[in-house]
Amino acid sequence: MTMLAPPAARVTALPAASRERGRSIVWMALPALVMFLAFGLVPLLGALALSFTTWDNISPIRYTGLTSWKAALSDPGLPHALGVTFEIMILSWLAQTPISILIGVFLAARKRYRGVLAVFYFVPLLLSSAAISITFKALLDPNFGIGSGLGISALNQDWLGDSTLAIGVLIFVVSWQFVPFHSLIYQNAVRQIPDALYEASQIDGAGRVRQFFSITLPQIKYTIITSSTLMVVGSLTFFDLIFVLTAGGPGDATRTLALEMYQKGFMANLMGPASCIAVILVLVGVVLAQLLRRLGGRGDESQMEGA
């Protein structure tokens, strides 16, 4: 999920003079299209095809109709994994969005000390999920971690071994990793807001808080939708972080759809049901993305109304 979608810059009627440019834009879409076909569509169709087969990774693939689907859908692990996935999705959205917006707004002001702070804020973005997970796992170790190391008993919890705490830790680590990314999006969005809006409101006597709720938030509406889409769809595919931190445990307390898919496919050698879960993941993602888009309105109204 490294796709960055800036607020929609809508192109109205293309002037005749720039028809030449229009053609080159088609060419520019080609690399993305090729990547999408090769790494998006083809594997997707492959998974769809595999979901109607029975395959243990080694033997020849056998077409078995709906057998795998029946197995996948009747498995009590599936609703559980769906529940955990949505729990993590909703909680991480709730945790990340307000923080990201506030940091984004804070960093949008062109002050030098904020620029310095921004550099520090963005450091987690540079680290790989696996490295982050291993570090946090070591820090949170119940016997050799930071709690027992510093002798602070409040920190000495069974962070990853208790079902409720483990979910909380995952939300925290996910937020720690991705808040910088979303702050970056919001920072840019806030910088796009015309100063005239703020100046006019100041003359009308609006304070900082009023400005934030009446100007900043409505103006970054589309950015919130974009960022939320990335968060929601991204949280569907969280794998590395959870796999390293808890491996879906304790028990199956943090086993999301992605982990369930991996476990079925590569550990239990049930590629058919694992592919069904993959297809379900895609469907859930498409539906959620569409819902979020609807939430944002038709998308053809002006963001600059009244400006």
Place this chain on the structure above:
Amino acid sequence: MKRRDLLGLSVGAGAAAALAACGSSGPSNGGGGNTAGAATYWGLSGPPSEPLRRAAIDRFNAANPDTRIDALYFQNDAYKQKIKTSLGAGEGPSMVFNWGGGGLKTYVEAGQVDDLTDWFAQNAAVKDKIIPASFGAATVNGKIYARPVESMSPIVLFYNKKLFDQIGAQPPQTYGEILDLVPKFNAKGIAPFSLAGQSRWTNMMWVEFLLDRTAGSEVFDRVFAGEANAWSDPAVLNTLTKIQDLVRADGFIKGFSSITADSNADQALLYTGKAAMLLHGSWSYGIQKATGGDFVPSGALGYMNFPPVDGGKGDSSNVVGNPGLYLSISSKATDAQKDVAKKFFSTTLAEDAEFASWVGAGYVPVLKGTDAQFAAAPNADFIKFVSGTVSQAKVFAQSWDQALSPTAAENLLDNIAKLFQLQVSPQQWVDSMNGVIGK
């Protein structure tokens, strides 16, 4: 916006789907059944065993200049992934390293590995040197499909002698004594048992031993044979209840369900004095020796076979663990490659140098050794203990997760993790496990 959303989404979802569909095909160098002449071998990386494997291959290549073995080394988990996908794609090595049991059976059923029964019959000298118990996991439907190699690793009950001195207790002779020790250690702020619960197979060792001591090895044999409702034996409920009682009595260290065996944290808890006992594979000896500082050299590490359960029917000499590691021959290999592999099979570990190198590193080879060979080793006491335990054992049962098919094993590990987490009751466990017998 619309197309961007969909594009971004599809790439993410597509990547997830790709994970499911393709797996890691990886580079094909070193693999492939069509590189004429040179046989290929994939082994596990990491000290202390990788250098011993390398040396064995090098010696073979030096002694047989007209043939060649090309070796590649992978980390344990990465190898388990890679071998499955590459065998499926027909790009596996000519010698297939495996753990025998259920995993080997899936290779056999997919027609991926050769039947070696005739070869062993023709090369009785090779077969006679190998410890008979090692052949169990190499045999599928009465035929031998793998050559036992390297070492065998029973599960051992390790304990910290210093901590026993501290509370003035003796190592437990029965399971009842273990239960008596639990409150004594807890009162001193010492965890009775270390356990790497996140790794799951570590929890499984407890179920294996307790069930064996309670009812003997026959109960699991019936599960293995695919008998319907084989888990419904009352001894299973009894065992599972014992385990949950031990969890509730704080028998295992706080936070055990987030500890992994890969990081050796469970072993560190033993030698740093935070936990008094640990049930782990005999390979742990070498790790504790390498990382525990003065702990092993000072003689503070104690070890014993799992004690009997009071009133239990199982033979207390029985052990569980890995009765060996295995090499099979890929059916996709060329005849020339198969010949090289068989030549390697007839010499590996039988050479004194290779045998001594494994013993020296604290392993017990799958070949019949003499006490004289063991006595000369730097870890003689431990090696003698392990080889003695194995040779006296009535039954050396293979670890369940390796004996069963990967599908059944995954289900087993999943349920065992939930059992230790108190997420399922013993009865729910039995019902769930009965549902996947024979799969």
